[in-house]
Amino acid sequence: MRADKNNTIRQPASDMIQKSAPFRSVLFVDHAPVLGGAEQSLLLLLQYLDRAEWQPHLACVPGQLADRAMRAGLPCHLFSLPRLRRSPRFAADGARSARQLARLARQVQANAIYANTVRAALYAAPAARLAKRPFFWHMRDFWLSETKPRHIRADTAVKRLLCASATQVIANSHAVAQQLPCAGKTAVVHNGIEVDKFDPRLDGRPFRAQHGIPEDTPLVGMVGRLRPWKGQLPFLHMATHILRQQPEVYFVVVGGANFAVEDDYARQVTHLAQELGIAGQVVFTGMLDDVRPPLAAMDVFVHPGEPEPFGLVNIEAMAMARPVVAFAHGALPEIVQNNVTGLLTPPGSVPALAEAVIGLLTDDEKRRQMGDNGRRRAETHFTIQRTAREVGKVMQRGVSR
Structure with missing residues (x-):
C-alpha cells in the first residue's frame, strides 16, 4: 500500500480487484455475556470466514464475548436481551429485541441473520422474518428436556417453529442433530480449533513446578467450568x-466458577476431595485463560461429564497429543475413536473410567500411540479452517435460494 499527498491509502490494483469480488454480509447473534464453548467457537468462526465471500457483524450483549470480539477487530454491535422466562412480559420484551435486530440487519445491509444457539434463535428468527432475510440457526446444545406436560408441549412447539423458520440449520454434532425435527434442513459441521497453536512438544514441567506436582509422577487431568454436568465429582x-492401585498418581482439575450459583458447587467439589482423603494429590487451578500448559503436563486427559453436545476441550487435548478417556455418550463417540485416539467407557461407570486410565498409565507405548493418533485426527477433522469452509458452504446454499 502507499499514501498519496492527501494521506489517502492507495491499495495495489490486485488488492482492489480482490476487494471488489462479491461478498455477503451476515449478522451473527449471540445472547451470552460469558465466554462459553459456543461463544469461543463462534469467535473462531467469525475470524476464519473467508473475507472474500463474507462480511460478519456480531450482535451480542455486553460482556466477555463482546470484549473479545472487539479486541479481535470484529464489527460488534451491543444490544440488550430480556431474561428468558415464560410470561407475557417476556413475549413483549422479546418482540422489542427482535425489532431491534431487524433494524440492525438493515443498517449493516446484512444478507442473512445467523443465530448462535437456541436462545439467540428466539430473537433472531422473528428478526429475520421482519427484515425478510434468510435465517441460519447454529444449534450447539442439547435441547433441555422438560418434565411438566404443558412445558413439553410448549418446548416442542418452539422447536418446530424454529426449524420451520430456519433457511438452514447447522448442528455441531450428529448427537445434537438427532434431537431436532428439521429433516432435510440440517447440516452437521463439527467445531474446530486453531490446531497449529497447540504444540505437543510444549514443556509441561513449568506447570507442574508451579502447582507442586513432581516431574516424574503420572498426572491425570480434566478441564471444564465448575458445573455439575461437567463431571468434577465423578472425576474425584x-x-x-x-489411587488404590497407583498411589503415586496426581490429579488436576482445571476450571472455575463464572456465576455465584456455581460457587456452591465449587465448595462441594473441594469438600469432596477432602472427604475422600485425596486433597493432597488433587490440584484445583481455578479458571485459566490458556489450557495448553496443563494439557502439556498431563499424561492422560479425562472427560467424565454428562452427555456433551460437542466438547471442544477434547479436541484441544487431542491436538496436544494426549489420549482421551471419556464416557461413550453425547458427541464423544464422534470425536474420540475408541482404542485409536483414546478409550470410551460405559456411561456413568466410574470404575470402568478408572480402569481405562490405569491401563494407559501402565502402558507408555499405547499412551504415546493414542496421543499421536489424536493429534493427526485433530489436524484432519477438527481445524477451524475446515469448520469455517463448511459453514460458509451451508450459508452460501441458503442465501442463493
Missing part, C-alpha cells in the same frame, strides 16, 4: 479408585 471418585 475415579481418582480414589486409581
